[in-house]
Amino acid sequence: MPELPEVETVKAAIAPKIMHQQLQQVKIFRPDCRYAFDKPAFKQLSNYYCSNVTRRGKLLMISFAQQAQQACVFVHLGMSGSLQLQDKKQAMQAYGKHDHLVFCFDSYELRYNDPRRFGWVDVRFDEHIAYYPFLQKLGVEPLSADFTVAHLYTLLQKRKGDIKAALLDQSLIAGLGNIYVCEALFMAKIHPKSSSCAIPKAKVKLLHDAIVKVLARAIAAGGSSIKDFKHSDGKLGYFQHQFQIYAKQGDICIHCGGNQHVEKCIQAARSSFYCKKCQKLYKSP
DNA sequence: CAAAGCTCCTGACCGC
């Protein structure tokens, strides 16, 4: 599933290709993804130049400019969304069943594909860009200097619920999804059912470091896969990572070995994977 | 306001 590292990888892959390219047109094949596409707004984008590609949490932002005017396309890949880059100089694949929206640039086509339609693509112009509602709700960027141990500790002290749910909450930390939350909690040896506010500060430091390390490693792994994506199906957004705990139920724990098996439970309507022996449960009194 | 529960969607997978 596309979480922060996958979106960062997509950003790195498409940015050098579409930067400074002029957008000829936007093709909309399916009017109703998660939210209906604003057809007139996308039509207005014609002739704009791509000026930047950035990321905030799991949200990909493609900036455009046309003389003094600005525009920004927001892409959220949801669960099954992906972006596919087609080089116009080479034979292009036929449009697929789930290609919902296509950006036609001078030399490339950027196709938004999403079988489950949990994602969305939206556009805003000029002064409305900074006030995009989804952006307003996002919490701290975990790979920025603002994400400190003190900041994380303060956030967690205010929460009474499970640490798992807190880390998934995009208004606290932007970009973590189910997989990397499982991995970070395993690395920090914290049980996913621990109460956020009961985790001691020394342990919060381990969690902070685990979050940064897990994300950085995944980005490094995705980045190295970029070289190969053209040899596969050209799809951007999905890369195989080596998980230590996610989806490993029944396996032997790689930390403690022996006969301690990885267990699974459901939290916040999502699967959690953990080792009962390694990951300590902190509960408020 | 926090937190829990439900909903959207369809491809992949499993058992028979």
Add this chain to the structure above:
DNA sequence: TGCGGTCAGGAGCTTT
């Protein structure tokens, strides 16, 4: 081979 059932999850909404 086919068919029905189950599972996967991000974010928004509703309820408590």
